[in-house]
Amino acid sequence: MAAAAPALKETPQTAPRSGARLLVSTLEKLGVEVVFGYPGGAIMPVYDALTGSGLKHILVRHEQGAAFAADAYARATGKVGVCMATSGPGATNLITGIANAMMDSVPMVCITGNVSTAVMGTDAFQEIDILGVTLPIVKHSWIVRDPADIPSVIEEAFHVARSGRPGPVLVDLPKDVQVGMTGEDYGFHIPNETPDLDHAAIAAAEAMIRQATRPLLYVGGGVKIAGATTALRALAERTGIPVVSTLNALGSVRTDATGYLGMLGMHGTRAANEAVQESDLLIVLGARFDDRATGKLNEFAPHAKVVHFDIDPAEIGKLRATHVAVIGDLKAGIEALNPGPLAIQPWAARCIDNAARHAFRYDAPGQGVYAPALLNELSHAAGETFVAACDVGQHQMWVAQHCAFTRPEAHLTSGGLGAMGYGLPAGLGAKLACPDAHVVTVSGDGSFMMNIQELATLRRYGIALKIVLLDNSSLGLVRQWQELFFAENYSEVDLSDNPDFVAVAQAFGIEAFRISRREEVTAGIARLLAAPGPCLAHVLIDPKENVWPLVPPGKNNAEMMHGDTRFEGDI
Amino acid sequence: MTDTLNIQIDRADGSLQRLIGLVERRGFHIDGLSMADEGATRRVQIKVRGRDAGRCTENLGRQIDKLVGARRVTFAPQAYVAPFQTEAAA
Numbered sequence: 158m159a160a161a162a163p164a165l166k167e168t169p170q171t172a173p174r175s176g177a178r179l180l181v182s183t184l185e186k187l188g189v190e191v192v193f194g195y196p197g198g199a200i201m202p203v204y205d206a207l208t209g210s211g212l213k214h215i216l217v218r219h220e221q222g223a224a225f226a227a228d229a230y231a232r233a234t235g236k237v238g239v240c241m242a243t244s245g246p247g248a249t250n251l252i253t254g255i256a257n258a259m260m261d262s263v264p265m266v267c268i269t270g271n272v273s274t275a276v277m278g279t280d281a282f283q284e285i286d287i288l289g290v291t292l293p294i295v296k297h298s299w300i301v302r303d304p305a306d307i308p309s310v311i312e313e314a315f316h317v318a319r320s321g322r323p324g325p326v327l328v329d330l331p332k333d334v335q336v337g338m339t340g341e342d343y344g345f346h347i348p349n350e351t352p353d354l355d356h357a358a359i360a361a362a363e364a365m366i367r368q369a370t371r372p373l374l375y376v377g378g379g380v381k382i383a384g385a386t387t388a389l390r391a392l393a394e395r396t397g398i399p400v401v402s403t404l405n406a407l408g409s410v411r412t413d414a415t416g417y418l419g420m421l422g423m424h425g426t427r428a429a430n431e432a433v434q435e436s437d438l439l440i441v442l443g444a445r446f447d448d449r450a451t452g453k454l455n456e457f458a459p460h461a462k463v464v465h466f467d468i469d470p471a472e473i474g475k476l477r478a479t480h481v482a483v484i485g486d487l488k489a490g491i492e493a494l495n496p497g498p499l500a501i502q503p504w505a506a507r508c509i510d511n512a513a514r515h516a517f518r519y520d521a522p523g524q525g526v527y528a529p530a531l532l533n534e535l536s537h538a539a540g541e542t543f544v545a546a547c548d549v550g551q552h553q554m555w556v557a558q559h560c561a562f563t564r565p566e567a568h569l570t571s572g573g574l575g576a577m578g579y580g581l582p583a584g585l586g587a588k589l590a591c592p593d594a595h596v597v598t599v600s601g602d603g604s605f606m607m608n609i610q611e612l613a614t615l616r617r618y619g620i621a622l623k624i625v626l627l628d629n630s631s632l633g634l635v636r637q638w639q640e641l642f643f644a645e646n647y648s649e650v651d652l653s654d655n656p657d658f659v660a661v662a663q664a665f666g667i668e669a670f671r672i673s674r675r676e677e678v679t680a681g682i683a684r685l686l687a688a689p690g691p692c693l694a695h696v697l698i699d700p701k702e703n704v705w706p707l708v709p710p711g712k713n714n715a716e717m718m719h720g721d722t723r724f725e726g727d728i
Numbered sequence: 729m730t731d732t733l734n735i736q737i738d739r740a741d742g743s744l745q746r747l748i749g750l751v752e753r754r755g756f757h758i759d760g761l762s763m764a765d766e767g768a769t770r771r772v773q774i775k776v777r778g779r780d781a782g783r784c785t786e787n788l789g790r791q792i793d794k795l796v797g798a799r800r801v802t803f804a805p806q807a808y809v810a811p812f813q814t815e816a817a818a
Contacts, residue, residue: 288742292749297796300741317796471790 173338176304177202180268180330181210183311189239191215191230191589193223197243199283200270202335215589215618217582218610220247224254225579225608226586228263229546229569233587235384237318241268245283248329249290253576255325256294260573261405262382264323266314267295273333274302288329296324301334305341316347322469323382351486358483359493362440362464365481366496369438369462371504372398375421378405378572379443379467381565383487389442390414392491396499398440399508401429403450405572406443408562416505418512422450423708424554428512430706430714433458441465443487446476447573456713466490517559524675528552528627528698529559531678532599535625536560538682539595543567544587546596548580548604551633554704556599578607581624585611588622595623595686602628602655612665615691623685624693626658629700637703641718642710662693669693730759730777731785736769738797744772747798751776754791755783771801 174182180203184192193215196204207214217223220242227238238258242251248269258265272281288298297317299310307330314326366372380389386409393400393416400410401421410417419426421433433439439461444450451457454476465472465479466487473482483490519530532555536543541563547553547570562568569587571579584598605626615622632650639647662669672681672694685694706717737743744763751758751774760775776785789800 289745292742292746293753298742322794469794471787471794473790474784475787 173340175202175206175335176301176307176330176337176339177206177335179304179307179339179342180311180335181206181212183308184239185211187312187315189237192239192241193217193226193230193586194241194268195220195223195243195247197245197247197270197283199244199272199332200241200247200268200330200335201243202332203241203268203270203330215585215614217585218613219608220250221254221578222582222585222608222611222614224251224265224267225257225576225582226589226611227265227267228254228258228261229579229583229586230590231258231263231265232261232569232583233544233566233590235566236264236590237315238263238265238586239268240265242270243283244269244271244287245285247283248285248287252291252294253574253578255291255327257571257574257576257579258325259294259296261378261571262323263325264318265325266311266318267325267327269327269329270335271300271329271331274331275333277331288327291327294325295327298327298329300329300331302331304334304337304339307334307339308342312347320349322379322467351489353485354489354493355483355485356493358481359490361481362466362483362494363496365438365462365464366396366398366440366494367499369499370501371436371460372396372438372440372499372501373432373436373461373508374398374400375403375433375439375441375444376400376406376409377403377442377444378565379487380406380409380491383443383468385443385488385491386565388488388491392494393417396496397501397505398499399432399505401425401433403444403447403572404557404570406565407557407568408565412560412562416509418508420557422447422452422714423710424558424704424706425450425708425714426512426517426558427515427706427717428508430708430717431511432508433461434713434715436461439463441467442491443467445472451476452708452714452716453712456715526672526675526678526696526698528696528702529555531625531627531672531682531696532556533559533561534678535597535682536562539597539686542591542594544569544591544594544596546580546584546587546598547571548598548600548607549575549577550601550604551629551637551702551704552599552601552604552627554634555627558704577604580604581608581611581622582614584622584624585614585620588620589618592621597623597625597685599625599627601633602626602630602652602658603632605658606655609661612662612667612691616666619690621689622691623688624662624691625685626693626695627698628655628658628695629698629702630655631700633700633702634704636700637707640703641707658693658695662695667691667693669695671695671697673697730775732760733774733776733785733789733792734801735772735774735792736766736799736801737772737795739768739770740797743797744770746795747772747792748774750791750795751788754788755779756785756788
């Protein structure tokens with residue numbers, strides 16, 4: 158993977174430049190438009206060189222915000238996200254964001270300053286071995302020790318970040334390398350390697366699909382990454398095979414498509430989980446058998462053989478035995494897959510009927526705001542350009558269950574890492590990437606406080622991000638688990654002393670208003686979406702509301718708890 | 729059950745640490761380790777043993793294949809003979 162590519166040396170620049178200027182010009186040459194970051198002592202030469210460059214630098218208020226914003230910028234555009242920070246605390250503050258990108262395979266280049274090479278290893282001021290600290294959570298990393306190496310390392314960094322299975326990379330730039338002069342200006346042209354399609358494996362997959370009577374497409378985040386959304390939809394259409402989606406794949410198939418059964422797993426739909434448990438063939442497309450999707454692994458899809466498509470050979474057989482593996486570009490693989498006419502109509506019809514019978518309902522009694530209904534209405538009101546940037550918790554699961562998505566880039570969520578604090582900086586990054594879209598951060602009162610300082614970034618740049626803050630005065634998902642699995646021992650989940658979020662937002666100079674009753678929802682959504690600048694809707698919801706269905710941790714996906722008749726039509 | 733992995737790694741910042749960390753992180757004991765200098769590259773032999781029955785050495789090999797600047801030279805469940813050596817300063 159990512160073998161060293163032949164370098165074509167271009168005409169060297171003769172005028173000597175500093176490493177910092179070379180970095181900036183290399184980023185410009187690579188087409189970078191936006192960089193998220195925060196300056197500090199060990200990266201000051203780079204910030205000096207940024208002045209007057211073609212790069213738009215967004216000054217966040219915490220480095221974690223820079224990493225999350227770059228991550229979301231990448232997810233929303235398919236480009237490589239870029240963030241930068243100084244040494245020591247600046248670099249360590251990036252870590253949660255780097256881990257987030259690693260877990261969800263997001264292409265991101267992180268540039269850190271460091272102390273000069275001469276004092277590295279001496280516990281110098283703000284010295285941290287950030288290369289060592291980040292080893293488990295990067296796809297690759299470099300320390301640049303010669304300014305002449307900057308162009309080649311940066312170009313290789315972008316190539317590694319976006320090729321194959323994407324991921325974050327880190328480039329550590331000691332201060333002496335930033336100020337050192339060089340006349341070199343190498344240009345690396347790294348070809349994108351497209352592995353040959355494995356026609357024998359495709360044929361074997363087709364044969365297995367023809368033999369199946371209850372096949373199911375299990376779609377993961379790899380479909381979006383590979384740009385295979387159209388190919389997937391065509392496959393589902395020409396075969397009639399029902400589809401279930403992971404959290405990170407939501408929108409790969411339109412959520413209103415016939416044959417789409419919903420998300421599988423812990424908070425998946427009944428139709429999706431039951432289909433998986435009954436299936437005799439899982440066609441896994443860019444998914445990785447995550448435990449939140451599978452539940453108890455050895456009881457997951459107990460009757461199913463597995464056909465697994467993935468660009469990453471290490472995912473094949475990692476958690477579940479595979480009968481046919483198709484390793485390579487997902488788009489090419491899906492386009493080539495044509496098993497011919499299938500006799501699966503009774504199965505498909507049963508799945509579709511099950512989805513209709515167990516569709517979520519939004520006619521909950523009472524006058525309080527019913528968050529699932531609000532989120533469903535919000536997504537429909539925002540329409541085709543809706544982009545949801547979620548935080549982590551109950552609201553995240555409600556977004557996944559209840560929002561309508563027409564494309565996978567519309568759903569930005571911290572899937573693998575589950576990092577509270579993602580929502581606000583992610584929304585900020587996505588809105589910069591897609592200024593014409595209705596980008597909405599959906600957050601909770603716990604998550605929002607983790608990166609609330611980025612309200613200042615919205616204000617500074619006039620980023621018209623919309624925020625729905627669902628406030629249940631508690632850490633709701635933890636509270637739900639304590640209710641269900643810890644004998645209602647509510648330990649450290651009460652947030653009833655939250656600040657006045659409307660006043661807080663207004664103090665940052667951001668329009669804000671409150672929704673506390675159901676009849677205010679429709680007008681509130683309209684006001685939020687119509688606001689010309691950033692706007693926050695503080696929504697008071699019932700602290701006792703739970704996310705249903707729920708597969709208890711460690712149980713198999715057939716053991717769904719429903720708990721609340723409002724969600725399930727026939728209980 | 730132990731397996732021996734032979735891996736060639738580039739002489740780059742963190743390359744040995746990256747390899748060893750991956751092996752341990754993916755659930756393997758390291759029962760033996762040796763390294764030989766090859767100039768621009770280094771040859772590493774690692775004797776590994778899964779922490780539980782669910783750990784598959786072939787899958788570990790595929791994870792190693794993904795490391796930038798690392799290549800599996802051989803993968804054979806063979807006897808381990810090389811003596812332990814400490815890493816020379818890179």
